[in-house]
Amino acid sequence: MSEVAFDPTAPHGVHPPSYLTAGHTLRSWLTTTDHKRIAILYMLALTLFFFIGGIAAALIRLELFTPAGDLLTAEGYNRAFTLHGVIMVWFFLVPSIPVTLGNFLVPLMIGAEDMAFPRLNLLSWYIFMAAGLLAAFTILAGGVETGWTFYTPLATAFANGNVLAAAGAVFVAGFSSIATGVNLIATIHTQRAPGMTWFRLPLFVWGMYTVSIVIVLATPVLAMALLLIMAERGLGLPIFDPAHGGDPLLFQHLFWFYSHPAVYIMILPSFGVISELVTCFARRRIFGYEFMVYAMAWISIVGFLVWGHHMFVSGMSSYASLVFSFLSFVVAVPSAIKVFNWTFTFYRGEIGFAAPMLYAIGFIGLFTVGGLTGLFLASVPVDVHVTDTYFVVAHFHYIMVGGAVSAFYGGLHFWWPKITGRLYPEAWARFAAVLMFFGFAFTFTPMFLMGFLGMPRRYYSYPAEFQIWHVLASAGALLLAFAYLLPMAYLAWSLRWGRRAGDNPWQATGLEWSTTSPPPPHNFATMPRVAEGPYLYHPAETGPQHGQPEPEQKQGDHP
């Protein structure tokens, strides 16, 4: 892809200088503006929140082992699933890939020294931590029982607990999201190396770009909706209260206007990660690069217009439901295109099965099931039956956990050598990847069935006929928990005992692999120049040629 000439005058130590050795004090970490260090700070915070949300999930699955409510109180159960939802959505999934891998990799992939606004980057971490403290306070003070959806009038007038603190935590976290989104957009617009044209960007960067636009446009609407909730609950302003002419459905419209795009905020970065993994381990150019870009752009636009499919039974007009149903079917098309393109990237490849590739294959499988079950929910008569049941719970976990979390783990393994300079133990990693796929399917597939049979969600006790499915799901959750914890153990182990990785252990293309592992504080010894598109794993004539031929006058050609 490019040549990076190392400065011949640079000192040749045993280890090249890296961002990790640039400072060892706590102060040097807490005041850093290096995007790579900030990514590490985020990673530590997200791991903590993943544990908190995971403990809540464990409590839920334990309680549901039997039909009677025996382990927790009804209130305790409601607080557990609210905590699980709030933490996992806003403090893990929404930020996950953009603030860690995105923060670390986007400047490296486009050949930049840092983000466009390094200090804003650090500020967004502090805002995130402030929101996290508020969330921690909410938990310590007893939690909330509104569900992560904060529906009115339950959240404003009837629910006990610290609704104001919880909504405040999410409100504050939104500013961190927006700051990261703005920063990524500005970075991708202004910091690309010479020759890095838009259609030479790796798809991961496109994923980050499209997701940032969704974040910047959608998050303010959530902030507004939460402020209105806080005003109604805290100040008594009648906004959604039907007794004063308000409308509870208005809140649902505002909430889902953010929260449906939020699903795409969680999945668009995964599309980018998977495209990087599939091309590298199939040694292939991506099949249909331009179509992959347009599919992401299409999703990020139409994704804003489908929120009403969460409200088919809410009392909204039938004709509005029809329009939202149509748009929901429309948004399924680009997702299908992506799956077909990944599949055909395998065609005539040289396919290797390292752990990141196993995660990617697992992702494609789980995402396909998650996407197809979305068609069920887009069909109004079927949605009426299965909405607010475990069918929906299974569907969105397939997308957000089977999809996004698999991609996160896959990406973490793939770039671990770049981030830390160390290799993880491959056999363990393959085992964990396979276990994660089957553990996930074992946990969530029974939920499709019990949801179709009529098991409502958010029930802490339930009719005995559903027990067999709950027992299966709880048993699967045990496997899944193990599959999540195992990589944390061996990745931590590899920090000290892992083999040194070298600059490019996967022989991957991409500018991030042309610098040292771990990269130096300013990423590149000399400014990279880019003359060709991404994923040049084989000669052009044996690969899929979809785009326009490269222009004769190549931008940024070597002088």
Added chain:
Amino acid sequence: MGGVALWPAQASAEAPRVDAIFSLLLVVSAVIILLVAGLLLGFAIRYRRGSKAPRGRLPAILSRDIEIGWTSATAFLALFLFWWAGAAQLAAVQPPPQALEIRVIGRQWMWEVRHPSGARELDELHVPLGEPVRLVMSAEDVIHSFFVPAFRLKQDVVPGRLTEAWFTATQPGEYHLFCAEFCGTEHSAMRGRVVVLPPEDYARWSHAQPEGDNLAQQGAKAFVALGCAGCHVAGGPVHAPGLAGLYGRQVALADGRRVMADEAYLRDSILLPRQDVVAGYDPVMPSFAGVASEAELQRVVAYLMSLREAATP
């Protein structure tokens, strides 16, 4: 109970229609999953690193054309599925006009059901087999959702507005009734049963209920008790529109609009009287929000609706 059910009971006329769409989607999904998994695993094995499979120049067909091909194929499939599901949805929007009308109130954490005869049930709903039933529902506190899996029926019950759902039961038996919208601490205890009875058994059950006024008669009493009758009477002290024969009629409003006097209009006019002032009258009526309970509202509205039958010979 013998064995584990893999398919929910089909006990309404709507259930087989929903299940047909569901089954078609299952088949479509299975085909796509097999296709993707087959290709993915097939390619992964055939083109594994070091295999001898040929890897030369790509066939010309695998270019832009195939990309446009599968994009349009998916788009047409999506449109077809939408058309089918949408047609089924629209066909089920309007309840038959002669449907038996039953009123439902959701409150934390119970269902209250009122039959036209005045019979009242808690967490139970008895309905006759084969007869269309229309549920007119409202909530007293938070949002609930009336969910009967065997009928493939779910409808949120929202404070401050009337929501409707209808079904025709096709199988006698007892079925689960769930609240499907999270409504607070004891949400999972807000469940009951729907009992479908053959018409003669339903009539017997209905007769066995404690004798009392029917809903409209109860409403007539509430109409007086709440003070409505003080103004809405011919020659009363205040110039107020007469209400006989109002239900189901077009009403001209002071701001020039015309609205249909349906149940929602009657209800809104009691709670928010200044929203739709009738042409020729002053906006002097006070709001009854917080004065009349949800149950009283339902009775008064039932009374006003009964005046239509009385007024038109």
